[in-house]
Amino acid sequence: xSLRWKTAxxxxxxxxxxxxxxxxKASYYEAKKAYWLKWLDIFSQIIPVQSATRVAxxxxxxxGLYTVLKNSSITAVDxxxxxxxxxLEFFNKSDYPSVNFITSTLENFQDAEGFDIVYCMNxxxxxxxxxxxxxKLVASTKSGGFLVVSIDAHNHAFFRYLFRxxxxxxxxxxxxxxxxxxKFLTDDGCHIKATITIxxxxxxxxxxxxxxxx
Numbered sequence: 001x002s003l004r005w006k007t008a009x010x011x012x013x014x015x016x017x018x019x020x021x022x023x024x025k026a027s028y029y030e031a032k033k034a035y036w037l038k039w040l041d042i043f044s045q046i047i048p049v050q051s052a053t054r055v056a057x058x059x060x061x062x063x064g065l066y067t068v069l070k071n072s073s074i075t076a077v078d079x080x081x082x083x084x085x086x087x088l089e090f091f092n093k094s095d096y097p098s099v100n101f102i103t104s105t106l107e108n109f110q111d112a113e114g115f116d117i118v119y120c121m122n123x124x125x126x127x128x129x130x131x132x133x134x135x136k137l138v139a140s141t142k143s144g145g146f147l148v149v150s151i152d153a154h155n156h157a158f159f160r161y162l163f164r165x166x167x168x169x170x171x172x173x174x175x176x177x178x179x180x181x182x183k184f185l186t187d188d189g190c191h192i193k194a195t196i197t198i199x200x201x202x203x204x205x206x207x208x209x210x211x212x213x214x
Contacts, residue, residue: 025090029063036068039208046194046210047146052116056140058106059123062091066099074098075115078123079105106133114142120149121208124181130174134184141213147190149211152204153178159203178207185211 057066060076062084081103084091093101107129118141127133141147154160154177163175182192190211199206
């Protein structure tokens with residue numbers, strides 16, 4: 001898994017470089033913020049988004065939910081933050097002075113106090129050790145707090161096992177279905193509050209799981 005994860009990280013970085021190549025910063029962030037605000041509005045119907053005082057955006061990327069969060073304490077974590085700041089003109093930590101940026105993998109992230117809401121959007125498929133990553137997500141959440149995790153969930157058992165054997169989906173070293181992803185959360189002491197389908201496709205459905213820590 002280590003080699004597969006390292007390959008995925010390298011390709012992820014190249015993907016971001018190509019993705020931003022012909023984009024204009026202001027218009028991109030305007031569209032991205034509108035996208036995140038739409039989803040925050042949907043999430044707020046299930047969890048008390050506005051009342052949260054400590055919020056984490058784990059696996060935030062260069063344009064994550066931290067760009068629109070207005071809470072008093074926001075922490076954004078990603079293993080590639082330093083590369084983003086040096087090599088992507090789109091991303092500057094100084095644009096978000098209220099955000100505490102931490103360069104770290106999910107597996108190595110530590111927070112003693114705990115967060116009211118932990119977001120992990122478009123990231124859990126990219127980690128090295130998915131069992132440990134889920135445990136860190138839960139450990140970073142206060143008792144009674146909420147986790148919001150987006151996943152690419154397999155629809156067909158045949159392709160799930162094929163993709164585990166053969167690295168067809170090289171950007172995503174982990175291949176699971178919805179029930180398996182949900183079990184990571186329930187096994188670690190959470191209960192699922194909502195399952196929201198973002199996009200349906202043949203191989204995968206892009207889904208958001210909202211869970212509450214017991």
